[in-house]
Every structure is written in structure tokens, then in C-alpha cells.
Amino acid sequence: MATIINGKEVAQKIRNNLKEEVTELKKNGKILKFAVIMVGDNSASKIYIKNKSKACEEVGIDCEEYILDSNIQMKELLDLINTLNEREDIHGILLQSPIPKHLDIDEAFRTIAPSKDVDGFNPVNVGKLCLGQDCFIACTPSGVMKLLEEYNIEIEGKNAVVIGRSNIVGKPMLQCLLNKNATVTICHSKTKNLLDITKNADIIVAAVGKEKFLTGDMIKEGSVVIDVGINRLQDGTICGDVDFESAKEKASYITPVPGGVGPMTVAMLMSNIVKASNGRLSAKQVPSE
Numbered sequence: 001m002a003t004i005i006n007g008k009e010v011a012q013k014i015r016n017n018l019k020e021e022v023t024e025l026k027k028n029g030k031i032l033k034f035a036v037i038m039v040g041d042n043s044a045s046k047i048y049i050k051n052k053s054k055a056c057e058e059v060g061i062d063c064e065e066y067i068l069d070s071n072i073q074m075k076e077l078l079d080l081i082n083t084l085n086e087r088e089d090i091h092g093i094l095l096q097s098p099i100p101k102h103l104d105i106d107e108a109f110r111t112i113a114p115s116k117d118v119d120g121f122n123p124v125n126v127g128k129l130c131l132g133q134d135c136f137i138a139c140t141p142s143g144v145m146k147l148l149e150e151y152n153i154e155i156e157g158k159n160a161v162v163i164g165r166s167n168i169v170g171k172p173m174l175q176c177l178l179n180k181n182a183t184v185t186i187c188h189s190k191t192k193n194l195l196d197i198t199k200n201a202d203i204i205v206a207a208v209g210k211e212k213f214l215t216g217d218m219i220k221e222g223s224v225v226i227d228v229g230i231n232r233l234q235d236g237t238i239c240g241d242v243d244f245e246s247a248k249e250k251a252s253y254i255t256p257v258p259g260g261v262g263p264m265t266v267a268m269l270m271s272n273i274v275k276a277s278n279g280r281l282s283a284k285q286v287p288s289e
């Protein structure tokens with residue numbers, strides 16, 4: 001029976017530590033401020049923004065919300081981002097996706113100043129992650145790494161398999177595991193013989209977006225199973241990409257859904273905002289030999 005990784009608890013610990021740090025900064029006259037931009041009226045995005053602003057409140061970070069009309073043109077969005085880039089009192093900027101199709105999200109991400117890009121989607125930060133340089137890392141993969149660290153799960157030399165190659169989860173996840181010296185395989189919708197690959201994995205990260213996709217018979221005895229998936233079922237409940245019941249019988253560690261990776265994403269966002277506020281990016285590099 002696997003150890004259940006308690007993401008809710010780890011995320012709370014991170015927020016508590018950040019709150020202390022933010023309180024200390026406030027005593028020295030520094031107020032942290034975060035700007036979140038949403039375009040249009042997406043109900044899921046509204047919930048995400050509410051969660052983020054709630055976490056900001058708990059940690060002590062001021063949060064400015066910009067809800068833009070779905071009919072705006074690209075120039076208006078870029079003008080807002082540029083204004084926020086220039087404001088010294090704003091430390092982090094996040095553009096909530098998705099945005100309406102007539103707008104170019106890549107250009108918007110490119111426009112967010114890399115030093116305020118707390119979601120880690122600006123190509124400068126993506127490139128730095130690939131080069132193993134200190135940068136802002138997308139919050140979900142960095143949350144996964146934090147969970148592995150908190151549970152003292154060894155990564156170096158392990159066979160790690162990431163299922164899913166999205167820009168926001170799969171690809172940065174691959175890079176994070178590689179930077180910690182895992183041997184990483186990334187699988188996607190065109191992958192052949194998925195079972196042969198997952199059966200050999202010491203660590204598996206499922207980011208597919210299909211409920212209960214990874215079942216117990218697809219994994220190796222003693223593997224570490226991380227479930228990134230959030231799938232909403234018809235009855236309103238959510239479930240992950242892993243069939244928790246069968247996988248937990250074989251895994252050594254497993255994350256539940258909810259209460260696993262989900263709470264870590266927002267906690268890592270808070271952590272990135274604090275990092276952005278004190279310009280803590282270092283020149284540290286990870287090994288590439």
C-alpha cells in the first residue's frame with residue numbers, strides 16, 4: 001500500500017512560511033503586489049482567479065484583478081501588460097488562460113517582463129529552464145518537484161516518465177526532472193507501446209487530461225505516481241488521470257486528486273511572487289555533462 005502524498009498539507013506549510021517572509025518584508029516597508037489579467041467570461045478561470053486571490057490574501061500579497069472584455073483587441077491587452085511591466089509596485093503578472101481565440105496568447109506571454117513572469121510562460125524563462133539556469137518555473141511542475149523533495153523521493157538516476165507534452169505541464173516537467181538528473185521519457189498521444197514505457201518507470205507523472213487513464217496494471221511495483229490531472233465528472237466531483245484505487249496497491253508513493261498536486265500549483269505561484277519581489281534569481285546552473 002502506497003504512502004499518500006499530502007499536497008494540501010505541504011502547500012499549507014509553504015503558504016505559512018511565505019506569510020512570515022511577507023510580514024517581515026512589510027515591516028521593512030515593502031508591500032508585495034500581484035496583478036492577474038483575465039479576458040472574457042470563463043467560469044473555470046473565475047474560480048482559478050478567486051483561488052489565487054484568496055491565497056494572496058492569506059500570505060499577505062496585494063492582488064489587483066483586471067477583467068477585460070472578451071472583444072478587446074490585442075493592442076489593449078499588450079498596453080495593459082506593458083503598463084504593469086513598468087509599474088515598480090507590481091512584482092508579478094499573470095495572464096489567465098484561455099483567452100479568446102482572436103488574441104495571440106504567445107505574444108501576450110512574450111510581452112510579460114521575464115522578471116515578473118511568475119507563471120514561467122515567457123520564452124526567456126522557458127529557455128532558462130532548458131539551460132538549467134535559475135528562472136521562474138511553471139507552477140504545476142515546480143509544485144510536483146516540491147512534493148518529491150518534501151517526501152525525500154530520490155530522483156537522480158531514476159527512470160522518470162511524463163505522460164503529456166503540454167507547454168504548461170508536460171514539457172517543463174520533463175525539464176525539471178532532467179535538471180535533477182533523472183533519465184526522462186516523455187509520452188504523448190502518438191506514443192507507441194505506452195505500457196512498455198510506464199512499466200519501467202520509477203517515477204510517473206500523469207498529465208493527460210483523461211480520467212483514470214493510468215491504471216495499476218500499467219505501473220511497476222514500488223513506483224512513485226504523481227497525478228496532475230483534474231477531470232470534472234458529471235456528478236460535479238473531480239478525479240485525476242490515475243486510477244487511484246488500483247495504482248495505490250502497487251505504488252510506493254501516490255498523490256490523490258483532490259489534495260495532491262492541485263493545492264501545490266497556487267502555493268508555488270505565491271512562492272514565485274515572493275521570489276520576484278526580491279529579485280532572487282541567481283546565476284546558479286545545474287549540471288549538463
Ligand code: NAD
Pocket residue numbers: 140163164165166167168169170187188189190191194207208209210228229230231241261262265
Ligand atoms: P493538454 O490537453 O494540453 O495535454 C494533454 C497531453 O496528453 C497531450 O500532450 C497529449 O499528447 C497527451 N495525451 C493525450 N492522450 C494520450 C494518450 N492516449 N497517451 C499518451 N498521451 C496522451 O493538458 P494539460 O494542460 O497538460 O493538462 C493535463 C491535465 O492536468 C488536465 O487534466 C488538466 O486539467 C490538469 N492540470 C492540472 C493542474 C493542477 O494545478 N493540478 C494544472 C494544469 C493542468
